[in-house]
Amino acid sequence: MTAETPPARLLPALRRDDRGLPWIGQLLEYQHDPIGHYRRKWQLYGPVAPSRLLGRDTVILLGPDACGEALQNRDKAFANEPAWSQLVGPFFHRGLMLIDFDEHHDHRRIMQEAFTRPRLAGYTRNLHPAIERGMAGWESGRQFRAYWRLKQLTLDIAADLFMGGARQTSPAEMDRVNRAFITCVQAAAGIVRADVPFTRWGRAYRARKVLEEFLRGYLPAKRAEVSDDIFSVLCHIETDDGARFSDDDVVNHMIFLMMAAHDTSTITTSAILQYLGQHPAWQDRCRAEALALGPAPEMAELESLVSIDLVMREALRLRAPVPVLVRYTVKDTVVQGVRIPADTFCTLGIQFTHLMEDYWTEPAAFDPERFAPGRREDRSHRFAWEPFGGGVHKCIGLYFAGLEVKAIMHRLLRAYHWRVDPGYVAPIDHHSLPFPKDGQPIVLVRN
Numbered sequence: 001m002t003a004e005t006p007p008a009r010l011l012p013a014l015r016r017d018d019r020g021l022p023w024i025g026q027l028l029e030y031q032h033d034p035i036g037h038y039r040r041k042w043q044l045y046g047p048v049a050p051s052r053l054l055g056r057d058t059v060i061l062l063g064p065d066a067c068g069e070a071l072q073n074r075d076k077a078f079a080n081e082p083a084w085s086q087l088v089g090p091f092f093h094r095g096l097m098l099i100d101f102d103e104h105h106d107h108r109r110i111m112q113e114a115f116t117r118p119r120l121a122g123y124t125r126n127l128h129p130a131i132e133r134g135m136a137g138w139e140s141g142r143q144f145r146a147y148w149r150l151k152q153l154t155l156d157i158a159a160d161l162f163m164g165g166a167r168q169t170s171p172a173e174m175d176r177v178n179r180a181f182i183t184c185v186q187a188a189a190g191i192v193r194a195d196v197p198f199t200r201w202g203r204a205y206r207a208r209k210v211l212e213e214f215l216r217g218y219l220p221a222k223r224a225e226v227s228d229d230i231f232s233v234l235c236h237i238e239t240d241d242g243a244r245f246s247d248d249d250v251v252n253h254m255i256f257l258m259m260a261a262h263d264t265s266t267i268t269t270s271a272i273l274q275y276l277g278q279h280p281a282w283q284d285r286c287r288a289e290a291l292a293l294g295p296a297p298e299m300a301e302l303e304s305l306v307s308i309d310l311v312m313r314e315a316l317r318l319r320a321p322v323p324v325l326v327r328y329t330v331k332d333t334v335v336q337g338v339r340i341p342a343d344t345f346c347t348l349g350i351q352f353t354h355l356m357e358d359y360w361t362e363p364a365a366f367d368p369e370r371f372a373p374g375r376r377e378d379r380s381h382r383f384a385w386e387p388f389g390g391g392v393h394k395c396i397g398l399y400f401a402g403l404e405v406k407a408i409m410h411r412l413l414r415a416y417h418w419r420v421d422p423g424y425v426a427p428i429d430h431h432s433l434p435f436p437k438d439g440q441p442i443v444l445v446r447n
């Protein structure tokens with residue numbers, strides 16, 4: 001501590017009237033209205049707020065300064081594995097997000113090789129046929145639930161791009177694998193957190209086994225032959241000094257990547273669909289850009305879709321697919337002058353930051369121009385806009401995600417137009433990642 005640094009303050013005590021239910025604590029209040037809950041916490045305690053969740057004391061970090069400190073993690077006090085493993089650990093263990101410090105650095109260095117620009121350009125070329133196949137049966141003029149359609153689409157894209165279509169797999173087997181992924185993701189919302197039959201966690205333990213067996217079955221073939229799907233890429237990539245992934249690493253990373261890639265992209269595309277349906281002028285503007293390109297644009301062309309890019313950024317702000325990050329302190333640390341003891345579970349309120357009036361004008365309004373040159377409200381603070389996280393665990397797939405979302409929107413806009421009631425408010429389920437409970441009904445009409 002320097003002479004000017006004031007001594008760290010103690011974490012405020014949790015008020016008697018702010019404890020929630022026995023054991024569950026404030027989980028239900030969060031799930032009912034996350035932003036309202038965090039706003040109240042911010043008013044009561046400021047950026048480092050005490051809470052109680054599922055029988056344990058928890059700290060909520062609010063605002064870009066507090067979240068930024070944890071993400072930068074200068075004193076290496078915040079670890080990912082002990083935090084995320086409590087939410088999704090048994091099902092996504094040893095995925096990149098659930099590895100820490102030196103080991104994480106080593107794995108990330110290898111995985112980076114799977115996301116270089118030439119590789120991304122290759123994935124982009126494969127995206128278009130996968131999207132075309134996935135959207136082939138979409139009807140015109142009839143209502144359907146957009147969220148579930150898009151979820152199926154992103155799963156199909158992932159099967160193609162990540163596993164090379166898993167060519168010897170029957171549709172029934174692929175369906176079983178897709179359902180296993182969904183089951184693992186849904187485990188995050190489980191209250192009973194053990195391998196107990198008929199619970200979300202119990203089902204997810206069995207689903208993880210399905211995924212492991214499936215991927216292990218393909219491993220020898222993927223090791224033997226080089227192809228441009230991510231499964232094969234993970235089998236063959238190597239750093240300059242010869243570091244490679246073991247078979248276990250490949251299986252663990254594949255399971256995590258499939259999970260990380262599909263729900264997040266589904267949430268983003270479905271939010272964009274809603275906002276463009278409610279803002280026809282933006283839809284027309286985005287369509288004009290999409291029509292100016294050919295049917296299967298290259299990576300650089302997708303990157304030139306300026307309006308779709310602005311809309312995507314705004315959708316990620318308003319409906320961050322990962323609204324909260326979690327961390328666990330492996331030693332005492334200080335955030336915003338408040339001492340957080342070792343062994344504390346912390347949540348970082350990313351979505352809350354995205355709606356703070358200090359950094360955004362009319363934060364609840366859909367206004368993609370706020371990201372345009374000249375305004376750049378996302379630069380109001382280094383950590384004002386963090387849908388992909390920050391620091392060493394920042395999303396490694398963020399460019400891939402942008403390309404996938406733009407490729408889907410490019411095809412949708414060229415083929416269809418649609419309207420959504422301006423008064424429609426998506427009824428969001430906040431049990432794990434935020435999704436519209438009504439499946440987001442929509443009518444797409446062929447252009």
Ligand code: HEM
Binds near residue numbers: 386
């Ligand atoms: C709109 C889409 C996406 C969003 C909003 C998103 C969001 C995030 C966030 C917030 C993190 C940080 C987690 C933390 O700090 O604890 C993260 C990490 C990660 N994401 Fe994404 N993601 C998206 C798409 C993807 C895609 C498409 C892939 C893979 C192709 C991917 C792979 C990963 C991986 C491997 C990590 C862990 C990185 C590490 O720990 O080093 N994500 N993502």
